[in-house]
Amino acid sequence: MISASLQSQGYLPVATATLFPTTEINCDLFVQHSNHNLELYRHGSYPLTKEDLRRLALAGVDHLYIRGADAEFYRTYLCEQVLNERTVPAPVRISALREVTRVAFQEALEANDPNHAVDIATDLGRGIASMIADQAVKLEEVYNLLEHDYYTFTHVCNVSTYCVILARELGLGDVRVLAQVATGALLHDIGKRHVPKEVLNKKEKPTDAEWQIIRNHPGAGYQELCHRADLIWPQLMMVYQHHERLDGSGYPSRAADGDIHHWANLCAVVDVFDALTCSRPYREPVPVGEVCKYLQDNAGKWFDAEMVGCWTAQVERLR
Amino acid sequence: MSSTSKASPADISATKTEHEFCAHADQPASADGRLFTRHNFRTCISAVVHAPPGETASTVTGVGTPCQMLTRDVSRGGLNLLHKQQLFPGQKIDVVLTDGQQRRLEVIWCRRLGVGCYSAGCRFVRAT
Numbered sequence: 001m002i003s004a005s006l007q008s009q010g011y012l013p014v015a016t017a018t019l020f021p022t023t024e025i026n027c028d029l030f031v032q033h034s035n036h037n038l039e040l041y042r043h044g045s046y047p048l049t050k051e052d053l054r055r056l057a058l059a060g061v062d063h064l065y066i067r068g069a070d071a072e073f074y075r076t077y078l079c080e081q082v083l084n085e086r087t088v089p090a091p092v093r094i095s096a097l098r099e100v101t102r103v104a105f106q107e108a109l110e111a112n113d114p115n116h117a118v119d120i121a122t123d124l125g126r127g128i129a130s131m132i133a134d135q136a137v138k139l140e141e142v143y144n145l146l147e148h149d150y151y152t153f154t155h156v157c158n159v160s161t162y163c164v165i166l167a168r169e170l171g172l173g174d175v176r177v178l179a180q181v182a183t184g185a186l187l188h189d190i191g192k193r194h195v196p197k198e199v200l201n202k203k204e205k206p207t208d209a210e211w212q213i214i215r216n217h218p219g220a221g222y223q224e225l226c227h228r229a230d231l232i233w234p235q236l237m238m239v240y241q242h243h244e245r246l247d248g249s250g251y252p253s254r255a256a257d258g259d260i261h262h263w264a265n266l267c268a269v270v271d272v273f274d275a276l277t278c279s280r281p282y283r284e285p286v287p288v289g290e291v292c293k294y295l296q297d298n299a300g301k302w303f304d305a306e307m308v309g310c311w312t313a314q315v316e317r318l319r
Numbered sequence: 320m321s322s323t324s325k326a327s328p329a330d331i332s333a334t335k336t337e338h339e340f341c342a343h344a345d346q347p348a349s350a351d352g353r354l355f356t357r358h359n360f361r362t363c364i365s366a367v368v369h370a371p372p373g374e375t376a377s378t379v380t381g382v383g384t385p386c387q388m389l390t391r392d393v394s395r396g397g398l399n400l401l402h403k404q405q406l407f408p409g410q411k412i413d414v415v416l417t418d419g420q421q422r423r424l425e426v427i428w429c430r431r432l433g434v435g436c437y438s439a440g441c442r443f444v445r446a447t
Binding site for chain 1: 371372373374375378379404405407408409428429430431434437
């Protein structure tokens, strides 16, 4: 489990799957012990060995940590050693792609620059879709490499990856269309940056006024993106309608059944899945089995039943 | 939603131009914080709905075709109307009011009230 508190202290998780023996990444690696303390695992100038990686795997350690200040070294390593190396498995390259893009995407959002965020999302979406489509990546191959901490970038990346896998399983084979799905999913929460963090991370039930702010985020996102000529209507509907529910109980429009675009239905299923399986500052992640049951209980009522069936069949293989 | 009051002909005819709405922005706001007081205005109007922003493939039905809409209330700033289809923020609607005046509206929000019935809050904008 990736520690949210360590991230708030300025340490960044790096998936051990992206680390290769005898390759220097030029930054110190830390390991988290069961008492939650960090300890220096390997100095940056000493490459990991095969034996190191084997022991980490045996110990169930799938993430090490680096200092936030060393993120650029790690990204350079990913670009040079992982991303363009075709012999590296697709799930690892997807993980690397996310790391490489993370800072630029977050900076675009924090700089209130949705246009730049769309450009980054388009490139990232294309990369995710092509890697998943090229090597027919399954959910079980990629799930453990994903982070599950519900930071904005983590969440949208997870939703994007899940959307592509689900869309492909539902028969959408065209990689260009899958790239559009991925990009739409990366942008689905772009309106959330107008919601104060203290409201998003609030442990207690939001007040009516806070609910109103939260409910505005799909519309805010849609209005920011709708004039972009390079985004298509289904992508905009992923942004605008991903909180709509088939029975008309969702928001912002309480649209129902046929008035909800199927790309938005797709996004809704995996959005809820990721939201519940991620840890939050105020709660532990919900077990995958319980999340599947929740989706199945509401299939046909809130969520598209075929999509839920297809998704939960994928998820069953995780267990 | 705040309670609405009966509209007098003067109130409704006051909906002249966007410039005038802006010019009257310092008028007393309604109790729920709205810029303009709303008045009951229940009638049927002719309308032409434009494509929603971002929709270029004409996949949304009914776009560009004259239709009838029901209005619910009016203010100096805009209209609340009922439509059989979902409308989207920023979408433009050209309407002909009961006195024959043509106005362009922009959808601000839309809520489904029931099967085939959406309520939309729209503001008056200048036709370009």
